[in-house]
Amino acid sequence: GESVGLHLPTLSVQEGDNSIINCAYSNSASDYFIWYKQESGKGPQFIIDIRSNMDKRQGQRVTVLLNKTVKHLSLQIAATQPGDSAVYFCAENYNDMRFGAGTRLTVKP
């Protein structure tokens, strides 16, 4: 079946380092992808999105890369800060929106 999944359930990085969170998707027809950040006790917050006609999109301190050949999505966070500690979800959209299980990012001071 189709699925969205993350390679690692947890990621720990040093403050100031760059973080890379990965996501694999199975539906090659998916045409829209989103990264969300969810802090404890809050709902998912939109970070950045990318459409399938793009390979890369940059935001403030974040970059999303899409590799359609291997059906892989990644989120790069530059100069990771303590406030970046959260669970990060990827989501893919074709006929419906599918969310992955999430990666917990912990930033060490």
Place this chain on the structure above:
Amino acid sequence: EADIYQTPRYLVIGTGKKITLECSQTMGHDKMYWYQQDPGMELHLIHYSYGVNSTEKGDLSSESTVSRIRTEHFPLTLESARPSHTSQYLCASSEGQGLGYSNQPQHFGDGTRLSIL
């Protein structure tokens, strides 16, 4: 910041009670969604709506029901709560019109954490 609100934030209640979880958005979005999320787990879609008087069931079987009488309001009701309903419930909305998912991000409320004793 998205303007979508859920109440209550926390609810602890006994088995057999009728519960309504409220969700309101002020963005004028036609599309709204309800998800169920257990701690540290993925989101599961339980209901969605494309607009007023439109409601559909999601992937995850749920004993809850929803209504969409007004664009801004999408309440979820459990007629008789059970311990298996204990979870976090997240409401979301998105731009776009018509049937099907739009390629627009969903904006989430902060959820209702429900515990059934």
